[in-house]
Amino acid sequence: LLKATNLESISMTTNGTYLKEYAKLLKEAGLDTINISLDTLDENKFKHVTKSDIKPVLEGIYEASSLGFNIKLNTVLIRNFNDSEIIPLLEFAKDVRARIRFIELMPVGKLDFFNRSKIFYNDEVFKLLEKTYGKLTALAPDGSKSAKRFLIESINTEVGFISPISSPFCDGCSKLRLTPEGTIMYCLRTNSGINIKKIIREEGLEAFRKLMPDIIRQKNISNEYIINNDYSFLDCNRAMTSIGG
Template identity: 40%
Template sequence: MNHINPLQQAELVPVFQDQFGRNKRKLRISVTDRCNFKCVYCMPEHPEWMKKHDFLSFEQLYHFCEFMVRRGIEQIRITGGEPLMRQGIVHFIAALQQLKKIGLKRISMTTNGHYLKQYAAELKQAGLDDLNISLDSLDTEQFEQLTAKKLQPVLEGIQAAQKAGFPIKINTVLIKGMNDDQILPLVHWAQREKVELRFIEFMPLDGDQNWARSRIVSEQEILDQLATEFDVQIGQSQAANPARTYQIDGMSIGIISTITHSFCGNCDRLRLNAQGEFFNCLFAAQGLKLKDSIQQLQQGTPFAEPILQQQLHAYIWNKAAGFDAIQAQQKQLKPSHKIHSNFRKISMHMIGG
């Protein structure tokens, strides 16, 4: 990769902002749609994989990240699918360290944890700052029903990440009737392991489109369960974070309640998938195809930067107010014009959540 010269200061470029005045500070990069898990809230039973030759190269992703950091992005999160399934990911994270010289503050990763026992030390050495790890149940049989994989490698991966010195957040997607009995066991486990735990409401991004509101375990229902054993106090201000935090016995618990108590009003996130489609919202009905523009950027084609700037400015500016606004807009459309009942034909494994 052609690294930037940190001594060459770029001209001041305006931060990307949407029509509601929300500045964009966080970029999520999905480096692959492949995953070795089949989580019921994410992966379809029979996924149609993107063609690998359509993936943006790591060099192209690097140039796009540099472009975005110069326009206000402070945090980059690497997602998938499962990001550790893409060969070369550790070297990509190491290369991104160069961008900390021009304003990048954090490089994070979201993973299912299965390969962390193998990669944790390398990721730490490459400069990765923190990890979010999915863990939807501590019950071995239930975990396998949810993911089609064994629990033990994930627990070993979490231990390896702790040994490597990573700050860790555990993400648990709750589905009524499937794993809502895991709230209290996971809290007790997180207390023992000294990791931050976040519960996430089931969202309409499952691969086979079986989502229903009746299967949501709401923020209030989570709090009611916690209150049976703990004194629950409201934590620090949410600001632009997706999780509302609560304190129980000196421990922080987060709840991401996209459906029942949306955090969209302060959203500062943008997303790019592995084949160069850009999304201004997790639930955006349409993405922006940027692969050609990113290729031109990498090749140093004249006017590539202003063209990409113009494309992104218009698309980001028109970002909707949030989940509720998109849902209301969908209800107003004629049936033939709707994306589908779950907003669009894309599941979480293709965009990284």
């Protein structure tokens, strides 16, 4: 995929369950960045949310760190569930030389438990980190512009804030997501996308390469559509676990 598109890098989003087993192969295949969902370090809470054990996930993160991957930890904060773990999660990120992103809870997919009282807003996180570590120095946006990035100089760790509820970023978003089924999705807020696996298998990589400009145009159209609908989560009924970030 890197050769076909001339992309500078490719990242993969994973729950980390089998990361320890496959990290070396992924590195050899050219993957350089891994996004890992990690909402808690508490074994019981992790089991409650994921229905699986946390041990292999943590082992996978340590393995990826030792192999030199760029690691981003994605943490969705839920009030009165994991908001007490903000500092421990940040310290863990520091230990494995990872960047951490705190993400506001979004009504993506069928979340029966979602209501606004469960949202832990990122301005609250920012104030807590400033109180604990001192000044946070603003960094330039990354390519996707979805995260506001800061460096905590006292511990030399990068933290990002993704705030789709309190501060929507659709107008500056350039991110495309590739699902496990081979579909490129334009946005988390809709189901719109195109299945490139079918195109590549039937017509080859050159057909996909020629299609890229149109995919980018469709991404821009999707952004405008969302903005014109007050940043609503319009018709996305997929779970985040099936989309990635």
